[in-house]
Amino acid sequence: MSQHEFQARSEFIPGVVVPEGTNGAANWLLFLNDKPVIIGGDVKNPIPYFDKPARMGLKVLKHFYLGQFRGEACYGASLDPLSDLPVEYVTSELKTLLVRLPQSWFQLWGMAQQILTWDRNHQYCGACGHHTQFHPTERAKVCHDCGLVNYPRLSPCIITLVTHEDKLLLGRSANFIPSLYSTLAGFIEPGETVEEAVHREVKEEVGVELGSLEYVKSQPWPFPHSLMLGFIAEYHQGEIHLTDDELEDAQWWPIDKLPLIPPRGTISRSLIEFHIGRYRKRAEQAV
Ligand SMILES: [Zn+2]
Numbered sequence: 001m002s003q004h005e006f007q008a009r010s011e012f013i014p015g016v017v018v019p020e021g022t023n024g025a026a027n028w029l030l031f032l033n034d035k036p037v038i039i040g041g042d043v044k045n046p047i048p049y050f051d052k053p054a055r056m057g058l059k060v061l062k063h064f065y066l067g068q069f070r071g072e073a074c075y076g077a078s079l080d081p082l083s084d085l086p087v088e089y090v091t092s093e094l095k096t097l098l099v100r101l102p103q104s105w106f107q108l109w110g111m112a113q114q115i116l117t118w119d120r121n122h123q124y125c126g127a128c129g130h131h132t133q134f135h136p137t138e139r140a141k142v143c144h145d146c147g148l149v150n151y152p153r154l155s156p157c158i159i160t161l162v163t164h165e166d167k168l169l170l171g172r173s174a175n176f177i178p179s180l181y182s183t184l185a186g187f188i189e190p191g192e193t194v195e196e197a198v199h200r201e202v203k204e205e206v207g208v209e210l211g212s213l214e215y216v217k218s219q220p221w222p223f224p225h226s227l228m229l230g231f232i233a234e235y236h237q238g239e240i241h242l243t244d245d246e247l248e249d250a251q252w253w254p255i256d257k258l259p260l261i262p263p264r265g266t267i268s269r270s271l272i273e274f275h276i277g278r279y280r281k282r283a284e285q286a287v
Pocket residue numbers: 125126127128129130143144145146147148
């Protein structure tokens with residue numbers, strides 16, 4: 001991210017309908033009791049790869065096609081809670097995969113989890129109460145009684161690194177692990193622009209006003225269905241004042257004396273590292 005890189009997703013082609021001629025082994029993004037099932041041990045690619053779940057002794061409750069990753073089919077599936085897993089398979093946490101896997105693989109797991117959750121929560125039509133069914137060619141669930149169509153739910157959020165000279169404004173919520181401080185985040189309200197949400201959230205959470213904003217990058221955040229839009233903002237005015245219950249502390253931190261920050265793989269970490277790298281480079285050039 002030396003310059004802003006708004007990249008196309010080149011390795012993955014999403015799809016709803018399995019392309020003709022697709023058969024044989026595929027990547028299976030399995031979930032047991034809502035937890036990802038991976039191949040345990042120190043393996044390079046922990047994603048189960050086989051042709052038929054039954055041949056692995058797995059009982060699939062529901063499965064759906066996700067698309068093709070590096071030319072190979074990918075399916076998401078929920079397993080019967082009573083399934084016995086092959087000995088090398090273990091359950092994991094989606095958040096663990098975020099820091100363990102390359103982003104493109106994590107995005108696939110996140111996609112599978114979001115579709116499973118959306119399917120489970122939209123079994124019935126919200127308007128008339130009848131059963132819904134998958135649309136044959138689109139990622140949608142349809143009520144054939146009243147015609148209502150539901151698409152997978154996404155909840156856009158802003159996440160903002162507030163900066164001032166060589167300092168970063170980081171806050172901590174009471175449910176963070178001890179000593180961890182992070183950038184500020186919040187959901188976008190109906191009727192609000194993304195930029196307005198950045199100004200409002202920061203003002204609500206820490207009481208300061210912002211100057212200019214810079215959009216940097218985004219990250220799907222499937223916990224359970226957010227999409228993080230990452231900004232770097234310049235401080236304008238005001239003292240830190242915790243005005244709602246979201247944070248238990250917020251402070252200005254010099255860039256060479258940061259507290260514990262979120263792990264690699266998170267957009268928060270990436271915004272912090274991007275800003276510090278650029279700040280130091282500019283400082284060097286100014287000498
Ligand atoms: Zn309906």
